[in-house]
Amino acid sequence: MTKADPATPTRPDSELPEPRVYERADHGISRAAIDDNALKVLYRLRDAGYRACLVGGGVRDLLLGREPKDFDVATDATPEQVRGLFRNCRLIGRRFRLAHVLFGREMIEVATFRAPHDDESGDEGQVALSEEGRILRDNRYGTIEQDAIRRDFSVNALYYDIEDFSVLDYTGGVEDLRAGVLRLIGDDVETRLREDPVRMLRAVRFSAKLGLTIAPEVEAGIHELASLMQTVAPARLFDEVIKLFHSGAAVTCLDELERFGLFEAMFPEAADCFADPDVGPERRQFLVESLLNTDKRINEGLGVNPAFLYAAILWAPVQVAAAQRIDDGEQEIPAWQQAMAEVLDRQVKTVSIPKRFSLIVREIWELQARLERHRGGRALRLLTHPRFRAGYDFLCLRARAGDADPELCRWWTEIQEQDEAGQKAMAGAPKGPKGDGKSGTKGKSRRGGRRRRRGRKGGGDNTGPAPKPDAGGGE
Numbered sequence: 001m002t003k004a005d006p007a008t009p010t011r012p013d014s015e016l017p018e019p020r021v022y023e024r025a026d027h028g029i030s031r032a033a034i035d036d037n038a039l040k041v042l043y044r045l046r047d048a049g050y051r052a053c054l055v056g057g058g059v060r061d062l063l064l065g066r067e068p069k070d071f072d073v074a075t076d077a078t079p080e081q082v083r084g085l086f087r088n089c090r091l092i093g094r095r096f097r098l099a100h101v102l103f104g105r106e107m108i109e110v111a112t113f114r115a116p117h118d119d120e121s122g123d124e125g126q127v128a129l130s131e132e133g134r135i136l137r138d139n140r141y142g143t144i145e146q147d148a149i150r151r152d153f154s155v156n157a158l159y160y161d162i163e164d165f166s167v168l169d170y171t172g173g174v175e176d177l178r179a180g181v182l183r184l185i186g187d188d189v190e191t192r193l194r195e196d197p198v199r200m201l202r203a204v205r206f207s208a209k210l211g212l213t214i215a216p217e218v219e220a221g222i223h224e225l226a227s228l229m230q231t232v233a234p235a236r237l238f239d240e241v242i243k244l245f246h247s248g249a250a251v252t253c254l255d256e257l258e259r260f261g262l263f264e265a266m267f268p269e270a271a272d273c274f275a276d277p278d279v280g281p282e283r284r285q286f287l288v289e290s291l292l293n294t295d296k297r298i299n300e301g302l303g304v305n306p307a308f309l310y311a312a313i314l315w316a317p318v319q320v321a322a323a324q325r326i327d328d329g330e331q332e333i334p335a336w337q338q339a340m341a342e343v344l345d346r347q348v349k350t351v352s353i354p355k356r357f358s359l360i361v362r363e364i365w366e367l368q369a370r371l372e373r374h375r376g377g378r379a380l381r382l383l384t385h386p387r388f389r390a391g392y393d394f395l396c397l398r399a400r401a402g403d404a405d406p407e408l409c410r411w412w413t414e415i416q417e418q419d420e421a422g423q424k425a426m427a428g429a430p431k432g433p434k435g436d437g438k439s440g441t442k443g444k445s446r447r448g449g450r451r452r453r454r455g456r457k458g459g460g461d462n463t464g465p466a467p468k469p470d471a472g473g474g475e
Helices: 036-047 057-063 079-085 144-149 173-179 189-195 198-210 216-231 234-245 250-260 262-266 268-274 280-299 306-313 315-327 332-347 355-370 377-382 388-400 406-416 420-427
Strands: 020-022 052-055 072-075 089-092 098-103 106-112 127-129 135-138 158-161 166-169
Touching: 036 052, 036 072, 036 079, 036 098, 036 106, 052 057, 057 158, 057 173, 079 089, 079 098, 079 106, 166 173, 189 198, 189 216, 198 216, 198 234, 198 250, 198 262, 216 250, 216 262, 234 250, 234 306, 250 262, 250 280, 262 268, 268 280, 268 315, 268 332, 280 306, 280 315, 280 388, 306 315, 306 355, 306 388, 315 332, 332 355, 355 377, 355 388, 377 420, 388 406, 406 420
Parallel strands: 072 106
Antiparallel strands: 020 166, 052 072, 052 158, 089 098, 098 106, 127 135, 158 166
């Protein structure tokens, strides 16, 4: 097959970098470590006369000896030309036009080499910038050299060329990997961050996940421009937050987000709650416990539910809002219901939460009150609730952080271990565990924002017999 015209004419440019070429003997990447479907895409593009390279995180992770989460392909074929080669291909995106080649439930993303948005060699595709300098649309196609310098970090601008199995490095990414440094491409850090403020979140994620040190000039830029996160589309931030906290290094990500002011920009109410000098540290500790268990599940290859993450992040604001309503004389149940709705409504203005997840978030919160009442058929019915496991995990993490009674967690753990007769006996017992004959707890569990007694700080001895909850939503 004859190769079609390239996406844009290649023009001589003395400013474009020459690649450092690492031959097959100079790097440790083996085709055996590359996904079979990614190889199919690479070979078909090559056989059709196009240039095809594995690019970005897949190359980076293979060089680090890690198993890549996904494999992306870069080529000089336009998205339409890619679709012409693959019947199982769909084109997506307005901001960045991409081709997705589907293999059952697996997807290989194919991107056309792009030119910098300020390139004047032609106007193939469209480019648009916001007043803040953020890229709104970027579909000006170019060469592999141009593509390399418009990527974000040097360690992500590495290309594995299927033609000769070499690694092409246009920006010093291999040396940065060896030095353990995360560096933005180009000298103008402010412009690169303004082009796409999400690069600040990516810097935090890559640093935490890969153990890389963020370059000093990048750190300074993030500190200065953190407020730009509020200009990013809330729907896009939903996905980025999931990537951050489901990276396997969630607690480190939280620490770094707070250090740079990024957490406050995305979750202002939660940040305000954590800043409370009296109870803020205890409220934050619950989120830390949740993230630790999320890391554990991810590192063990277990599933996690995004709804559980958002329920944990926003739990403190719901507590504060409900307590304020109760203090103002509102009945407890309506106060909690209204607080949940209001917190979610305000949050979606900065980071959106799709309805399919926000409904689960509310169910997890609502179960906290229902789990306090565990007598008779009510408790038995609760065991069959579709979100019981998520609510139970949430309760036990609260207990671990000192926000709920550990005995309540133990009781629900024990009843799950019983057979049907044992469950009925427990639910119908005249008294719960050290309870008052009504709720089965040491008084009412503190769902509200009341100030805790100093003696309860730290959650007591709930690290003993109490179970370690899944903290991924149990689903």
